[in-house]
Every structure is written in C-alpha cells, then in structure tokens.
Amino acid sequence: MFRVGQGYDVHRLVEGRPLVLGGVVIPHDKGLLGHSDADALLHAITDALLGAAALGDIGRLFPDTDPQHAGADSRVLLREAVSRVRAAGWRVVNIDATLIAQQPKLAPHVDAMRARIAEDLGVGVDVVNVKGKTNEKLGYLGRCEAIEAQAVCLLTRG
Numbered sequence: 698m699f700r701v702g703q704g705y706d707v708h709r710l711v712e713g714r715p716l717v718l719g720g721v722v723i724p725h726d727k728g729l730l731g732h733s734d735a736d737a738l739l740h741a742i743t744d745a746l747l748g749a750a751a752l753g754d755i756g757r758l759f760p761d762t763d764p765q766h767a768g769a770d771s772r773v774l775l776r777e778a779v780s781r782v783r784a785a786g787w788r789v790v791n792i793d794a795t796l797i798a799q800q801p802k803l804a805p806h807v808d809a810m811r812a813r814i815a816e817d818l819g820v821g822v823d824v825v826n827v828k829g830k831t832n833e834k835l836g837y838l839g840r841c842e843a844i845e846a847q848a849v850c851l852l853t854r855g
C-alpha cells in the first residue's frame with residue numbers, strides 16, 4: 698500500500714537573518730523570517746510526510762505560539778515528524794521538492810541539502826531530490842520578498 702503527501706511553505710526574506718534551507722546555511726544578504734529557523738524546505742517536507750500519513754500538519758505538531766519552538770532547528774522538527782510517521786507504520790519511499798527563489802542560485806547547495814534531509818529521514822540520498830527555480834521575476838517571489846517551497850513524498854507500509 699502506498700500513500701502520497703504534499704507540502705507547501707513560504708517565508709518572508711528579511712535582513713539580519715541567516716538563510717537556512719534544507720538544513721544548510723546559504724550565503725546571502727537576507728534570510729527567512731519565522732518563529733523557528735524558518736527553513737521553508739524542511740517545513741514543506743515535514744508537511745508532505747505528515748499529510749501522507751494523515752497525521753495533521755507542522756503547525757498542529759509544533760505551534761508557533763509555543764516558546765519551546767522559538768528559534769527551533771527545523772531538522773529537529775523534521776526528525777520528530779518522521780519518527781511519528783514511522784511509529785504509525787510507514788516508511789519513506791521518496792521525496793521530491795522544489796524551492797522557488799529568484800535569488801540566490803541554489804544548485805550549488807542542493808546536494809548538501811539532500812544529504813541532510815536523507816540523514817534526518819533515515820533514507821538513502823538517492824531517494825531525496827531538491828530543485829531550485831526562479832519565479833521569472835514575477836510577483837513577490839520574483840521581487841525577492843520571499844522564498845517558497847513545495848514537496849511531495851511517497852510512503853509505503855513498513
């Protein structure tokens with residue numbers, strides 16, 4: 698039996714914050730604003746996993762009103778989510794994700810992101826894919842006001 702899940706996240710780009718995506722700190726003049734480290738990619742993957750297992754969503758598991766999660770490392774949240782998914786009897790088949798960022802160029806960093814995500818999920822790096830796209834300078838993403846992440850995952854019993 699297979700189950701598919703989908704996740705989405707967007708965070709505003711601001712000065713004075715590090716840019717953390719897929720657990721990797723990426724050199725840039727702005728970073729993402731959020732209650733946690735605002736790692737939009739890990740949040741989208743977390744939601745894809747929780748969605749596939751019908752376990753709710755990241756905000757229900759880790760409310761942004763809880764001071765315990767202030768400044769949280771999103772890798773810790775992802776690990777907790779995947780452990781719940783496993784406890785419910787599911788195993789990750791694969792993950793595919795897209796980051797929509799006008800800047801910076803993400804291609805040089807995607808293999809480092811894949812390695813961290815695979816480590817957190819306890820899967821091989823060969824089943825984790827991350828892609829960067831611009832927004833062709835359109836809208837708030839194109840104006841470099843935010844970065845968006847989309848993810849899908851497949852789970853199987855086991």
Ligand SMILES: Nc1ccn([C@@H]2O[C@H](COP(=O)(O)O)[C@@H](O)[C@H]2O)c(=O)n1
Nearest residue numbers: 798799800801802803804829830831832
């Ligand atoms: N932030 C980004 C955006 C894009 N890329 C790479 O460039 C390719 C072309 O992107 P378009 O949005 O112009 O279609 C894309 O396929 C990525 O390889 C990137 O690395 N970082």
Ligand SMILES: C[C@@]1(CO)OP(=O)(O)OP(=O)(O)OC[C@H]1O
Nearest residue numbers: 731732733740756759760761766
């Ligand atoms: C991760 C959490 C919790 O710190 O906060 P944010 O970093 O603001 O991220 P978001 O994607 O808005 O939602 C999940 C949260 O509850």
